[in-house]
Amino acid sequence: MDISIDLETDCPELVLYVGRVTLGEKNRNKMNPQLRKMQNYKISQAVCGKVNSGGGVIKAKIENENYSFKSDGIGLDLENSFQNMLLCVPKYLDFMQQGNYFLIFVKSWSSQITGMKIVTLSSNLYKRDVTSVNVMSPMAALDFLKDRKESGEWLSIKHLSPPKRFRFDVQEESNIEALAADVFNRTRLRYKGKLIFTESTHNSGFNTLKRFFLNMFLHLQILMGDICLLVLVKINKETSIRKLPVYHFCGRNREINYSCKFLEVYDEGRVCGYVCALKIERFCCAVFAKDLDSWCVEDNRTFPGYLKR
Numbered sequence: 001m002d003i004s005i006d007l008e009t010d011c012p013e014l015v016l017y018v019g020r021v022t023l024g025e026k027n028r029n030k031m032n033p034q035l036r037k038m039q040n041y042k043i044s045q046a047v048c049g050k051v052n053s054g055g056g057v058i059k060a061k062i063e064n065e066n067y068s069f070k071s072d073g074i075g076l077d078l079e080n081s082f083q084n085m086l087l088c089v090p091k092y093l094d095f096m097q098q099g100n101y102f103l104i105f106v107k108s109w110s111s112q113i114t115g116m117k118i119v120t121l122s123s124n125l126y127k128r129d130v131t132s133v134n135v136m137s138p139m140a141a142l143d144f145l146k147d148r149k150e151s152g153e154w155l156s157i158k159h160l161s162p163p164k165r166f167r168f169d170v171q172e173e174s175n176i177e178a179l180a181a182d183v184f185n186r187t188r189l190r191y192k193g194k195l196i197f198t199e200s201t202h203n204s205g206f207n208t209l210k211r212f213f214l215n216m217f218l219h220l221q222i223l224m225g226d227i228c229l230l231v232l233v234k235i236n237k238e239t240s241i242r243k244l245p246v247y248h249f250c251g252r253n254r255e256i257n258y259s260c261k262f263l264e265v266y267d268e269g270r271v272c273g274y275v276c277a278l279k280i281e282r283f284c285c286a287v288f289a290k291d292l293d294s295w296c297v298e299d300n301r302t303f304p305g306y307l308k309r
Contacts, residue, residue: 003046006059013056014297016046021060023102024072036077043104044081044121049295050106051085051092051119056297058104062097069097084137085119116142122293125286135289145286149249184261184277191267245288257281 006015021039022028028036043060050056074095082089094105109119116138123141126133136144183189241256259279264271
């Protein structure tokens with residue numbers, strides 16, 4: 001069920017109705033994970049919309065019987081979502097059980113506290129540290145963009161030199177990057193062959209071609225003769241890259257530079273598959289995975305509200 005307006009309420013404020021919801025840590029842990037995630041997102045979406053639109057009330061029908069807010073709480077996953085969104089939840093949210101209904105009273109957002117003009121569910125700005133990739137919190141993303149803009153620490157493309165020639169006796173980040181570049185420049189690979197580099201800040205992949213096939217982009221195993229599929233995968237990747245939202249503070253408005261190629265994989269002299277290799281050049285400013293996940297309420301509707309870029 002989509003978020004709707006509760007027209008039968010006596011409350012003078014606009015009330016958003018999010019439908020039936022299971023509450024309480026124990027009961028939410030017993031839920032189907034996908035359903036729990038959907039309920040969480042819907043409630044978070046409503047809270048985000050209300051905070052960004054002057055506050056108001058959110059109403060949910062309690063699905064589980066014998067629920068008690070005082071003894072059962074709301075559920076740790078919901079608490080974490082509220083904390084990630086608002087930092088100081090008690091300043092903005094009050095909770096109350098009213099029979100079989102659960103009410104969330106939402107206060108208006110104050111940008112003076114954090115410096116952020118709106119609340120977002122996700123910044124969709126990712127940062128890679130060694131082998132892990134994590135989305136930045138809205139506050140971390142804001143600080144990152146501010147620091148880059150104020151200090152002028154965007155990456156100058158002309159100063160970005162290609163990886164140095166690799167040495168087998170040296171094990172450091174730049175050497176790993178050079179090894180990866182060497183593999184990218186090849187025209188063929190050997191099935192189950194050992195890749196000579198590991199994952200790092202600038203490289204993502206798998207140690208053996210067998211594992212790489214099982215986890216390759218889009219989880220596609222491309223067999224010999226599937227030329228149309230090869231072209232389709234390449235087109236889809238290029239289209240997706242072009243659609244990525246970018247934030248420029250360098251004044252140059254450069255595009256994302258990348259190369260996509262397919263390396264033939266040989267097993268006993270025959271082509272048994274392909275590896276899709278994607279090389280992304282360092283970008284001068286910031287690239288988002290997609291637009292900010294932010295919501296507001298207007299004309300009795302909840303709809304995405306995005307910062308202008």
